[in-house]
Amino acid sequence: MSYTECMTYTCLMREHESGTKDKLPAGLDQLWARLDQPAPEPRTGLSLGRIARAAVELADAGGLEAVSMARVAERLGFTTMSLYRHVKSKNELLLLMLDSVAAVPDEVAVPGEEWRAGLRRWCRAQWEMLRAHAWIVHLPITGPPVTPNQLAWTDRALAALGGTGLTERDKAGVVLLVANYMHTAARLAAELGQAASGESIAAYSALLGSLADERRFPALRAAADAGAFDYPADLPEEERRFDYTFGLDRILDGVEVLIGSRGGEAPAG
Numbered sequence: 001m002s003y004t005e006c007m008t009y010t011c012l013m014r015e016h017e018s019g020t021k022d023k024l025p026a027g028l029d030q031l032w033a034r035l036d037q038p039a040p041e042p043r044t045g046l047s048l049g050r051i052a053r054a055a056v057e058l059a060d061a062g063g064l065e066a067v068s069m070a071r072v073a074e075r076l077g078f079t080t081m082s083l084y085r086h087v088k089s090k091n092e093l094l095l096l097m098l099d100s101v102a103a104v105p106d107e108v109a110v111p112g113e114e115w116r117a118g119l120r121r122w123c124r125a126q127w128e129m130l131r132a133h134a135w136i137v138h139l140p141i142t143g144p145p146v147t148p149n150q151l152a153w154t155d156r157a158l159a160a161l162g163g164t165g166l167t168e169r170d171k172a173g174v175v176l177l178v179a180n181y182m183h184t185a186a187r188l189a190a191e192l193g194q195a196a197s198g199e200s201i202a203a204y205s206a207l208l209g210s211l212a213d214e215r216r217f218p219a220l221r222a223a224a225d226a227g228a229f230d231y232p233a234d235l236p237e238e239e240r241r242f243d244y245t246f247g248l249d250r251i252l253d254g255v256e257v258l259i260g261s262r263g264g265e266a267p268a269g
Contacts, residue, residue: 046078046086052100055093059135067135069093094139095147101133102149108156115259116252118160123182123248126153130186137187154179164259174255181251185244205230 054075058066069090073083087093108125110118130136157175166174208229212221223229 046076046082048086048096049100050076051083051087051093052096055097056101056133059097060133064094064135064138067093067097098136098139099147099149101136102129102147102153104149104152104156109159113160115161115164116256119157119178119252119255120248122153122157122160123178123244126179126182127186127244130182131189134186134190137183137190165262166259167262170258170262174258178248178251181247182244185247189244 051072055067055072058071058075067090069083069087070080072093073080076083087096105125108122110121113121154175157178158171161171161174164171205224205227208220208224212224214221
């Protein structure tokens, strides 16, 4: 998504915030209405909450391809037409699903926490959510965050940068950069699957040993011989999985430089 597209969406959302929420796209209007005027869920029959939970269960078990209006209706014991009285389209259903699993954990916000530790905590919570619901990373991206829970995540990340001296535009840029990295890392982890297991990595290391000829690939051979592509020998098997922390730390190193260049304080994390 380009910067221009982001700004266009931002302008649209400012319009809505100024009193035109009734013009929100289908699905978003229901999410914001539920936030502004929460109503108790009925004991029987269909409701947005029950529909979202059923769809999430299908996606958690079989991915997005397992989710359809007909399957959700069948899971709930209703007809597809009954479902359409509450949710108008598959895209609207996807919005409901995303917002239903994207609640920000209370432990994300720690008042007075140093900015780097705060962003790490935010990323850890994001990672756990994205790994628990791997289908999220395969949702079509149609614009920047606009659901209530998505905006809550953005708000917490911006708050973590509150004492850095960065401009609001800088903070927004940092949050977008970190969020995009976490999304990409989670998608890679989901697609690697078993390929990131300890057994698969060991097999890849052995294959590199046979393919990386020292005369043709001297730098690659040196790295392979040094175990650069292996998991640390003392790392338990259950912890051998794709890890986002190296890349995140390099991004935060860059943010620290940015903070320093803006005249703010960036204590080492």
